[in-house]
Amino acid sequence: MNKIIEVKNLTKTYDYFKKEPGLKNSFKNLFKRKKLFKKAVDDISFDINEGEIVGFLGPNGAGKTTTLKMLSGILTPNKGEIKVLDYNPEKREAEYQRQFALVMGQKNQLWWDLPPMESFLLNKEIYGVSKQEFTENLDELVKALKIEDIIDKQVRKLSLGERMKSELVASLLHSPKVLFLDEPTIGLDVIAQKNIRDFLKKYNQKRKTTILLTSHYMEDIVALCDRLIIINEGKIIYNGSINDLMKKYAPNKMITVFFEKEISANELKKLDKVYKIEDCKVLFKVSREEVKNFATKILSSDLPVKDIEISEVDVDSIIRNVFTG
Amino acid sequence: MSKYLLIFYNSIQRSLIYRFNTFSLLFIQIFVFGVFFYLWSSIYREGGQIGNYSLGEMVTYYFLVIFLSLIIKADVAWRVGDEIRLGTMTTILLRPISYFGYTFSRLAGEIVFNTAVYFSSFLILFLFLKDYLNISLNLEQVSFFLVSVILGTAIYFLFFYMVGLSTFWFGFVWGFNFTMSMIVSFLEGAVIPLDLLPEFITRMSNFLPFKYIMFTPISIFTKRTELTLDLLIIPLVWVIALYFISLIMFKIGVKKYEGYGA
Amino acid sequence: MELKKTFLKYFKIFLHLQKIGLMSRTAYRANFFIIIFAVLIQASFSLIFIKVVFGFLNNISGWNYYEALVIVATYLIVEGLMWVLFGQFNTIVKQIQQGELDGLIVRPIDTQFLVSVWRGDSEDIVRIITGLGVIVYALNNLNLTLTQITVNSFFYIFMLFNALVITYSLAVLFKTISIWTIEARAFFHLTDSFSRMSQYPTDIFYHKIVQTIATVIIPLFFMATVPAKILTRGFDLKIVLSSFIIAGVFFYISRKFFQFALTKYESASS
Incomplete structure (x- = not known):
């Protein structure tokens, strides 16, 4: 089992300014502001093997999304090392970027006024996917998620579930080896959630894609993940299999x-x-x-x-x- | 009464937070003024003249156009349009507060804030240029000017409030707002002084409220016009008329809006 | 060979985005036509201004009516290109405001390129067409031989290109600042106010300091006056070379600044 993702002593600190209410304070802020620091991620380490589906669980603000963003190269760590597929994400090398995909549940990456198909074609260009690979992947994904009818409908007319499925398709057209999912089922109805979970499970079994997903829905984790990492206030407080966790903490x-x-x-x-x-x-x-x-x-x-x-x-x-x- | 005052104060606070917006606009508009200053100065020093405007009147005209634009132009149409389009107007309708009062207080806060910031800078600029431009002021003229500006601001606000309300029927406001801002800026004399334009345009502008937004106050300031009362009464009549039309528009439009269960 | 492949790939993506952009904007027919109408009105203001002013005189700092029209037309064409090709680089501001820049950063395509060509306002093509029309009209009325017009046009195209590069670089420089502040509104029309001032001949700045500022700091000179000068008065080696140098310098500085800003990008979220 080779390690696809290695994280060592990762730390990320945000700074922000204290803002108190009231007109007088707004004036005061013009001249003197208090800078505060928050450790979003505090000295965490973990490894993920090829083909694993690992869940990041934790309350809001725990540091899940921040970690994911550092793994995709969006944010740079203050301390520590990251290695994904032998690349350093911070460098944002095109070669690395072609091998992973990032899907964020609350952010829309598809063009709003056009059918998903147009965004798919755009991704084909951006990721340099060959016509053959594109057609194969498209057929497989569309069938698996059952969205044949909607890929030619404007995105703004789709339901949240259909949109999310389309986002998934868009992100997998270039056959990424690693898939980062940030709250993929948030806001979806129960049926859509189940469809997406089933799809991800099958896709991972077939393609051995390493999947890392964050969520604050237990059902996502239980249905999908082999392993679970719980983060709270920037620190890892559990890293192990689901069964062990259940036996130990949710008997x-x-x-x-x-x-x-x-x-x-x-x-x-x-x-x-x-x-x-x-x-x-x-x-x-x-x-x-x-x-x-x-x-x-x-x-x-x-x-x-x-x-x-x-x-x-x-x-x-x-x-x-x-x-x- | 106090709830509107609170909205007003909150609006000022908000403007303080978004001060980058305010100051970068100031910087740019001073740059813009600088270019116009040189344009007219170089024309006049080469012996040219624009109509019967002296150099001082020409430069002051554009000085005031830029200054007044900074103060008067608040994004009424945009805000109102978005609140209708996105449905956020509902939260206001459900409260014991008049939508007009709410919008007015919010924008008044911004206008007051903008005036405070821009007035100081433009005052300094003005004092520098006063002698070069041959401007003399007296109390009567300045008071007339101030009242005229207030009326002009009211006309601008009401008109674009109505443009925003048109979203009740159009669904979106952007294109219409953009077009209207263009047309209004032309007819208020912001592009070229109205009395330098062909006669048919000048005559048309007399029947419209827009010239009272900029052209009239500026003419008062530069003493290009006699200080007669109709300069203040006519815009006042427009303000009242526009206010009542906007009330009617709102009443009819809101019914349509609520009909969609928004 | 590698360079050619990369260039072709990027060009394909650019064309694809233009196509999608046009499809997206014509999806709302009424809005599309209203904006075309509004853009035409706005363009006509610049022309009306020149017409009225020249109704009272026939020379502004050595520029006659038709030459001044060429300056305005050049400004219209550059502005039009800024909107159609780059959407005035407003994408960076919008994406930062909505926290969607992440989606563009993770793609295996240069982020600045992607942000620049992601959305264009196709309606502004009428600005370009108007500008071209005015140039044809003006050239007709100037005493230039056909040879002169042909030769000058050749260099004009390069000067126009540099003007676009400079205007684009200014937009990158100023709008990238939005990475550091939360306010978006100020940025959308930040640089087109500067560009708008390029439509007057920079010879009006009779103080040397101001001339210098308008040449090297906010290069209004090269943004419209220079192309017009080359087109209406012929080739000038010093000016042509300076145009390339200024364009190169501004592009380089703006790119470095953008790359620096990206490293400072902190997308706030949990």
Whole structure:
């Protein structure tokens, strides 16, 4: 397994000016401003192997996007080293740039008033993709994401999900070896999110493209990633497989059962693992391994179950656990 | 009342933050004035003359055109147009605040800020050139000038407020705003003094409100016109008329806007 | 060989972007025609100004009516090219404001090139056409032989090219500053105010200091007066050579500044 991405002691500091409200302070700011520093990324190190899908998880402002931007060469680190595909991203060499793609969930790289196809053709020119490779990739990607109908529709008339899929296609036409995704599923509906996740998984299996994605949706990470790096306040607080993380910090899942009528306390005591009761709704905290059995037990019992929900403990709880854990 | 004052103060604050904008404009316009200064000076020192304008009147004319442009021109049409187009007008409509009052207070803040900044610099420039240009001022003239400028600013604001409101019907404002700014700048005398243009244009401009934005105040300042009251009453009538038309436009337009569930 | 390949590639990208730009702008038909109309009006102001002023005299610092028209026409053509080819380099300001410069930086194409040709305002082609029309009209009315016109036109094209390079470099120099401030509005029309002042013969600056400033600091001289001079009065070695030198120097400085600014680019986001 060769290392595609190597990051050593990476640090990035931003400076900014303190701005207080009020007219008087605005005048004061004309003459004297206080410069403050924020360490967006604080001495982090990690490696990523070829073909891995690694997730960067963390709250807003944690340093995920900053790291991604340093890996793509947009920002220069204050300290530390980065090596991607044996290149130093800071140098912004064309040879390196032709081998990776960056897709940012909230930023639109397609031309607004034109159909995605035009942006695809433009990328073909910019990345110097041969006609053959372009046609092959285009067919494969469009089919896989099921957007045959919309590539000739103006981008501004597309839904957010269709736009995101088109952005993905545009970024993969030059067969990049590394794909950086920044919040790719943000703002999308559940179905679109799933489609994109499925696509990325299959694409990675077929092409062995190394994928690095940032997100604050746990579902993205769980569905896609082999490995997970959690960042908070610029520091890495976890770097390992998802399973290990789950076992260690999120050992439980939340089962919500909606009953037809209120269940007596006695009955519930028999079930054990009760977490919270809200009239006809009862929440159970059950360890991962026991979820299947527990749910089966509830559903096959003669309790008047109307509905049952099994949900992941949310990201923030897990992260909270990781901190306190 | 105090809410509009607050908007006014916030607008001034905002202008302070975007001071690069203000000062770079100042720098450029002084450069522009410099070029016009040399244009007219070199023409006159070679013995030429433009119409019945003296060198002082010509240079002062462009001096004031540039100065007034810096003060009067606020992006009314743009702002209003964008708020309609992007739907952000809704948040204002939902509040107990008049849209006109809100827009006016916001722009008044900018205009006051701009005046403070530009007035000082142009005053210094003016004092330097006063003798070279043969300008004499008296109190009556200056007061007339000030009132005339205020009325002209009001006309400019109201007219472009209405251009912005046209977005209710057109969907976007850019092209129309650009065209209108061009036409207005010509008819207000910012390109060439109105009394140097062919007669049919001068006559047409008498029926339009635009000449009161620049040409009239400048003529008052350079004493090219008698200080008669109609110079102030006619623009005042225009201000009132434009105000009421804008109210009607807003009323009709807003219904259309709300009809889209924006 | 490598150079030729790179040049062809960049040229292809440029053509592609022009094509897309035109498609994009004609997508809104009404807006497209309104802007053409507005551009025509704006161009006509410059011409009306000259016409009115020359109605009162027949000479400005040694330039007669038709020669002055050639200066204005040159300005119109250069401005037109700045809009059509480079969108006045406003892309840098817009992309920084919207935080979308990242998308252009990561592409394997020189960032300054990409930013320069990313969007053009195709409507301004009418500015160029107007300018050309005025030149034809003016040349018709000047006492030049056909040979003179042909020879002068040859050098005029080079002077025009230099004028464009200088105007472009000024735009790069000034608008790249937007990387350091958050304000965008000031930048959009920053340099076209300077260009607008090039439409008057720079001979009007009768003080030596101002002449020098207008020649080497904000080279209004080379932006319109020089091409017009060469076209209407014939070849002048000193002026032609200076034109190339100034254009080269400004382009070099602006490029270095742009590259420096890129290293300082901090896209703010989490």
